[in-house]
Amino acid sequence: MALKKLPKFKAFRNINLPLGELLQGTIHLNCESLDSLKECFDQTKSNRISNSPFIDLTIPSVMDRTLCPEGYFIMNALMQYTPYHSNMHKKHDKKHEIKHSMVREAFLDTVNEYLDEPLDIHYMDILTPFDLERLLGMT
16 A cells, blocks of 8 residues: 555654654564454454454565655555455355455554554555455465
């Protein structure tokens, strides 16, 4: 995704370093305990997008400013776990393709809990497991 500004994590409030330096590595969200990871995985086993997914973030443009125009930043995100099919909000077992809006909502709800202010997104592209299979031949 393309961001208009760098995210400000609550965890960095009292750290006296430039924000770009703090964001140079991989950022892991919602993995504070094995129980939270297990709960996330268990929701997926039931063909549900986790209410609180485990998310890996990287912001490569803090290290390489040639990746995007001045004033923007690139953020890569991997959200685990996302089922291939969903039965979210359904009272029966019929499976439905995961909707991008559902993934976006789960992602933003989780990420924004860790931030002082919501992500300032210029552009966001979402690939579901179905998309990865169709576009890349991954199964």
